[in-house]
Amino acid sequence: MSVLTTFKPPKALSGKEFTYCPGCQHGTVHRLIAEVIDELQIQGRTIMVAPVGCSVFAYEFFDVDGTVAAHGRAPAVATGMKRALKDSVVFTYQGDGDLAAIGTAEIVHAANRGEKITTIFINNAIYGMTGGQMAPTTLLGMKTSTCPYGRTVENDGYPVHVCELLKETGGIAYLERTTVNTPQDIRKTRKALRKAFTAQLKGLGFSLVEVLSTCPTNWGMNPIEATEWLEENLKREFKVGLFVDKVGDDQ
């Protein structure tokens, strides 16, 4: 009996088993990135920079050259790579603590310089790997292990809106906030990722896609509840949508 395989993993994934919790959306985003790398036929010249956080192993999950940066420094590492190898395609994959707390300087300046790199930013409003501490994007009132009474403006200030912050920097070529909660959202994110990489390939500047994501484990919910919570709470604070698009229709 012959079997016809119609649904295969993308070539740009290494096949290593993911280390993510059930219901976590890192895996979905990984797959989308890999699909876009396949589609654009850039696997052979892509270099990825993984962050510190739950996706610290991401450089093992993609079948491309890769490294893992110090916490928050991925945009600086990627800058060094891209300046050294102008024909390469360089992307960073970063969480909210990595990008919007410890790495704020690096991301703002990489974006402002119009560094020809792409960043995928996973915002789940919590520190996952260290066990559920407050993130710069944690919502007001949200309880975490380091704001056990709920995040307050008085003590912790406001959730950081990365896209809104970056959209005013001159070097941005593509900037969008999406989710991967529904099949439609997944298709939109895939399209955004494709545009972000295209911005880099065309040398237009810095590109970033922020994906609002679930963390059922540290939110203390089951995966279904987590997607609902994301829809009702995370999306209310962080508006999904397109912020900058210098790529245009032509892909």
Add this chain to the structure above:
Amino acid sequence: MTEKTMVKGNEAMAEAAIRAGCRLYFGYPITPQSEFTEYMAKRLPEVGGSFLQSESEVSAVNMIYGAACTGRRVLTSTSGPGFSLMQEGMSYIAGAELPSVFVNVVRGGPGLGDIQPAQSDYFQATKGGGHGDYHAVVLGPGTIQEAVELISDAFDIADRYRTPVIVLADGMLGQMMEPVIFGKYRDPDSLPDHSEWSLTGAGKREPHKVTSFNIDPYELEKMNMRYQAKYKEIIKNETRYETIRTEDADYLLVGFGTMGRILGSVIRQAREQGIKVGLFRPITLWPFPYDQLKKSAKGKKYVLDVEMSTGQMVEDVRLAVGDSLPVHFYGRTGGVVPNPEEVLQALRKHTEEAE
């Protein structure tokens, strides 16, 4: 090229890096090394290189990490406060085994300190600075000519052992001018090949992964043992020092860098006054020439270590000679450079005590 050019230390070291085939520079202005950064900004575009003024030294060192991942020669220059900010990255670079060169034009510390010459970053450079079991090779030039030559050697050592190399200069070397003979231009295409491990895009080969990371303690221990084996090789092959008139000397001066150079004048003056003294000048500060110093110190009546600090290298000097003879220290700190007369006074004092 064999003609002598009159040039400022910072600019001489920068030119030496370009001649060594370095085409990538990432750095942040800081006194007393800013001419280094400025020179690279002007020169690198002329030779098809890439210069970037980073937003901080934290970013600069990580740009070095990224550029070094591609196997290209890359360098940064800074001074104490900036080098402190780079220590996180130094640790990652050592762990990921990335060839790279760092120039620290040391100024007075701690904290903001001042902008005058000092050697008080010796501990930071030679004993780690960042976290974890690692070493960087540390070279201590005494003259601008030697600095020019050591910059070139620094790249070769970095390539040979996949290691960060620090050139520990000071504000004196950075700011003064001297006649220098530069080396030949190295063609960047003729430099050591790192295609076995570097990140360049996998093309048709298996992807490369470069990292200091391993979650398995047994595997991480193995990685550490590999670093240690490499350090043993470096100690064996790269330890360097200079001795001046040590054979017939009764007393031994020890100093490195600018201080080592000043001690050269002290020896002449001391011998004119009948004090038979020689000089041991470590050139590699890590690896420190322990055995060689021990040998040079043998039979002497005392060792006088002189530094532009309150005494850092003196700990290595004591490790080298042990209890076999007295080790004295003289130093000025905070950006004050000891003059030969001060050292002569110290020599006379210790000589009287010894007689």
